[in-house]
Each structure stands twice: as C-alpha cells, then as structure tokens.
Amino acid sequence: MAAPREPEVIRDKAAMRAWSRRRRAEGKTVAVVPTMGYLHRGHLSLVSAAAASADPVAVVVTIYVNPSQFAPTEDLATYPSDFAGDLRKLASTGVVDAVFSPADLYDRGTGRRAAASGGAVSCLEEEAGDGHETWVRVERLEKGLCGASRPVFFRGVATIVSKLFNIIEPDVAVFGKKDYQQWRVICRMVRDLDFAIEVIGSEIVRETDGLAMSSRNVHLSREEREKALSISRSLVDARTAALNGNTDCEQIKNKIVQTMTENGGQVDYVEIVEQESLVPVEKMDGPVVICVAAWFGKVRLIDNIEIDTRS
C-alpha cells in the first residue's frame, strides 16, 4: 500500500482544465475515474487501474452526482454521499493527485422557457429553461437492458462524461464493468465522436459473499442483502451450466429469473447479449455477457457476468 497522500480538491471547471494541462505539459498521462462518490472498494480498484495505466501518470477522480441521468421518479435525492469519507479513502490509496468535485456542471438558464426533452425527462430538465439543452446519445446501445426502464439514463451518462472529458481532457478514462452497458456506451461514444481517450473497463469487485459492490448496497436491510446474494449466485451457476454445455439462453435466463424471484427479487430484466454490441443472442456461441437488474426492497441492483464458451 502506498503512503497516504492528500489529493488536491478542485471545484471549478477552468481550474480543473488548467491543472490537467499543466500535468500534461509536465509529460504526464492524465487518467480520470468518473464517480458519483460514496466510494467503496470497487471504485478504489478503478483508481488502481488508472494509476497503473501509464507512467508518469496524474490521476483525477471526479465526484459528482449527475442529475441528468436520474428520472424525476428516481433516487437522486437519496443518493448517498460522504465527501469527507471519500477523500480519506482516496488519500489512503496514495495515488490520487486531484479530486474534481464541482457544485453544478449544467447551465440552468433563466427558466424563461420550457426546454424540449425529446420525450425523455430527467431531474435536470425539471429546472431547465433556456439552460442546458445539448444531449449526447448512443442511439442503439442506450436502448436495451437498463435503457428500457431508465430512458434518460444513458443520455445523461454520455452527456456528463462528454462534459467531464472536455473539462479534464484526459488521456485515459476508467469505467467499471459492473455498469456494463454504461462502459460499452462510453466506448462507442469515444469511438464515434473521436475523443482522444483510451477507455479502460475494470473488473467487478465483489464482497466476500459475492454481492457486487455498489453505493446503493448501503440501503439494503440485512435480510434484503442476504436475499440479494441470489443475483451473483444465479449468475455463477449460469456460467457453470454454460461451460458444461448448456448454452440455451432461454433456459438459462428462466433459471436466473426463478432463483431471484424465489428470493423475493423483483426482476427488471435478465438478458444474454453479445459483449460488444449488446445484441441479444439465443445461443452462447461467442463472447456474451449475462446482464441482470432486480429490485430487492426499494433498491435496484445490477450485476453481470462475462462468458465465452469457446475459450
């Protein structure tokens, strides 16, 4: 473990960009880890990946709860935060140079006019007038999986990540594969819009009992948490079955739904899709990923497992 080192806390866009340009002028690679805070070991593994991505490297962690990726019905107001705790954790890694934690990143306008929303409405747009109205959309990848029940989510993610990329101008950006669809959306966006950024997908970090780490886990009761273990258990069982020759996706999906439902989960979706395109498959004859989302109590959890039966 590296010695603790206090990261510089930056609140202002222009200061952030200037900081980043100075680091690059010093010959450093700038690596960014975008987060919404309330950090856990999953995030810290992203930080490690950023620190290992180049040498010399300057690591920036952003902490910003992005309103535009939440629908008005979602949990923006209750999204957990602990800035002081986050800073301590980041300092303890010894590899974080700066924390970018702005108050607000959107121009809210004067509120004189209603903004067009293209049918999708986020927490941001409730306040919008002649304010922010530019959206980045990855039109096919944003639609399935979480996009089906969260129509503004990936639009909000792609837009805030574009903003962060333009403010920080990083060379490297690290995203967790826990948010698998998000990672693929960002990869596609970077390719399609020619961002000069290498996107690194970092493996899921799990609790010792298998639960994928998430800031939302804190909202689970002890009982819900126990039942939520059915998510990772059913995914591991599915992979075992697939590697043993059961590659029929319908059967495998039904089994996962059944396991989670028996444990009190409300399944949002269970899908088996190609890893890069996220197109659903019927047979596992290439690199696929099983993606699931389910509610346990009032908490929506997602998880996934990559499987390649050919390897």
Add this chain to the structure above:
Amino acid sequence: MAAPREPEVIRDKAAMRAWSRRRRAEGKTVAVVPTMGYLHRGHLSLVSAAAASADPVAVVVTIYVNPSQFAPTEDLATYPSDFAGDLRKLASTGVVDAVFSPADLYDRGTGRRAAASGGAVSCLEEEAGDGHETWVRVERLEKGLCGASRPVFFRGVATIVSKLFNIIEPDVAVFGKKDYQQWRVICRMVRDLDFAIEVIGSEIVRETDGLAMSSRNVHLSREEREKALSISRSLVDARTAALNGNTDCEQIKNKIVQTMTENGGQVDYVEIVEQESLVPVEKMDGPVVICVAAWFGKVRLIDNIEIDTRS
C-alpha cells in the same frame, strides 16, 4: 494581401491531432474553419477571422462534405467540389497552415445490423449497421427554422463538429453567420458540453448585387440568380422599415414572403426570432434576426439579417 503559402494537406485523424498538438506546444493558438469545400470569398473571410483571432496562430481549414447532415432526398451527390481550386484559394490567403481533408470520418461498421435512427434518417445511416450511432443534439435550437424541413441537419452538424473539435482540439473555431442557426447551435453546444473553444461568428459576405455567398449559388441559372436577389433586397427593405418604426413582425414577414414569391421563389420559411434563443417574436423590441429560406429553381437558398431597433 499576404504572400501565397501552401498549406499542409492532412488526410488522417491521428496526423491531424498530432499536428495540432505540436502547434500548441509551440505556443500557438489553433484556429479552425470547418467547411464543406467549394470555397468562395465568404469562406475566405472566415479564414481571415481565424488568422486575426490570435497571435501567434495556426489556422486549419477543414474540407469535408458531411454525409450525416444530408437527408437521403437532399443534394449530397451533387454538392459541388473543387479541391485543387480550394487549395489555390487558401494558398493565396497566405495565412492557412493546414487543410484537413479526410476521406471519411464515420465508422461504417460491418453492416450486420440496422442502426436505430430515432426517427431521423441521414445519408450516413443508409449505410449504417453496427457503425456510427452517436449523435449530438441541441434539442430546442435544432428544431425551428431550417430544422423544420431538414430534421437531420443540425444533428449531423453538431455531431461532425464535435468530431472535428475532438480531432483538431482547436482553441478557436470560426463559423459564418450566413448559417445563422448553425452558428447558434454550435455556440450552445460548446457551452453545454464544455468544449474549451471560443466560437467566432463571422459576418455574411455578399456579391456586389447583394446575394449572400454560397457554394450552392453555382447551381443557379442566370435568370434564377437575378430573381434570387429578391431575398437580400426584401431583407434590407425589412430592416429599413423596422428602423423607421414598423416593428410588427407579421406585416414584415408577409411583405418578405410576397416579394420573394412575386419573384418566383418557393418560400420555405420567413421567421423573425430572438438572436440568441431563436424564439419567434411578434414585436421587434430587442436584438432579433430575420431568417429566410426559399427555393429558386432547384436551389434552396438561406439568408438573414440582424436588426436591433434599440441601437
């Protein structure tokens, strides 16, 4: 007039970015003028504005006919081009350092799958499969004026300009106010997505008879060209009327429509809107712009005039 100087011709994205980063490392401001080629004096005035924007400055002109801003029914196939002539004209200015003229800027994919189009279809998407699917949209500003009859136009413009910004990483970008809505869309996009770019709007350049310069003017017959003068004439008359106290927009618009129609024009729209928001107004009591689009023969022409009755 400066001495002729041959600009460096760059075809490749990575080479373009490297060129731009070298110029900036030398302490130069990088200024870009995005064009679709077939250059005329209007474009050259943008180049002059770019050259005057900073000192020392490196001026890049891009020449790329962007398929994604044309609908399949539009004139992509017949859009005029003259690369050798363009280069001569740019060399004659003595201030252009590089010309970025790539073969194609979109990933066309393998064509295995149909791309989602969100209801809008461009010349690009006819070829799309698992190719390009990321779009930048400025949702309110893109809708009125030219956006009403050209639903993919500003989506295509915002997206290609985002790509060019990410490839060239300019400090300054110059757009012509001839394409007034385009200029406002880009300004808003730059604000909303935090591009570190100063956007300069450059005044319309006109032929001696008043016709706004456009690459499409070459398609006008002598007779059509004569009739098309009714566009600029009606705009100048409208401004004179407004400055003389006739600020009733309905009356002014009707007069413009009448003048162009009498001259054989097929009016697409005549709108009087606020300069920054492009929201239609009924009375000219602030900075407004009259925007018109009309067909003369097979050529769609646009023009506009800014008016501020308070100044």
